[in-house]
Amino acid sequence: MKNTAPYQEYVERLEALRDAQCEEASAADQLLSLRDATLAKPNGTFLELGTWRGQATKAMLNGLHGGDGLLVSVDIEDCSDAGGGENWQFVQSDSKDANAIVAAAPRLNEGIDLVYVDGMHTVAQVYAEIMAWFPKVRQGGQIVFDDVDPVPYMYGHRKDSARKEMVNRALRQLISEMFYSNLDSLRMELKMGSTGLAIWTKTSEFGSHLRPYTPMSPPRLDGQLSDLHDQLRGHSAYKNCDAIQSVMIPI
Helix, strand or coil: CCCCCCCHHHHHHHHHHHHHCCCCHHHHHHHHHHHHHHHHCCCCEEEEECCCCCHHHHHHHHHHCCCCCEEEEEECCCCCCCCCCCCEEEEECCCCCHHHHHHHCHHHHHCEEEEEECCCCCHHHHHHHHHHHHHHEEEEEEEEEECCCCHHHCCCCCCCCHHHHHHHHHHHHHHHHHHHCCCCCEEEEEECCCCCEEEEEECCCCCCCCCCCCCCCCCCCCHHHHHHHHHHCCCCCCCCHHHCCCCCCCC
16 A cells, blocks of 8 residues: 555655665755654654744654654744644744643643754754753653765865854854763764754653753864873873774773
């Protein structure tokens, strides 16, 4: 029997792109990872911050077909034509205004399985979104951030864009700093090669909050000064690594 899930042809095109290993393979893989998340929890509750043309929206709705799951998509613009069906609700709002969004979609207050963050790409906006929505994510749930890979936008690369390079680098820095400031509440992994995804898995309980983040120290770029610093602190350099048969990792 033919699959009657919504946007099935779109998902099949993404699957073909991912398997073809072309330049768009990483982008397709990112979208399909969102689809897989909804497919794994067809009765779950999902929140999309930033809708635009509904690329991620359609992929996620395809996975929810046949279950009682709900995807709430939020955008400051009217994107009510980006998706459809009984598993979808669109809320036009500022994505950091959790009170207004929950008032329109009360199910979010019961616990969210995944938040996809792809709205206005400023550090201030993303930070406000994280702080507003993290308490409502269930333990074991995820927050997924788009646009954290600056490399494809660097000079001479495929998407060469100075502005996007700087934006993605700043967002990745923020997300990393927040992660390292909350190691007791989070696990983190990255998908690279396109716009990039940072994936947080929440390990703390439902209703818990994040601590404000501590900015990281600036990177050390002077090799000689770094060697001197390590010598003064008693750190030894790694030498003859190929000859090392076994390395114990400190935990």
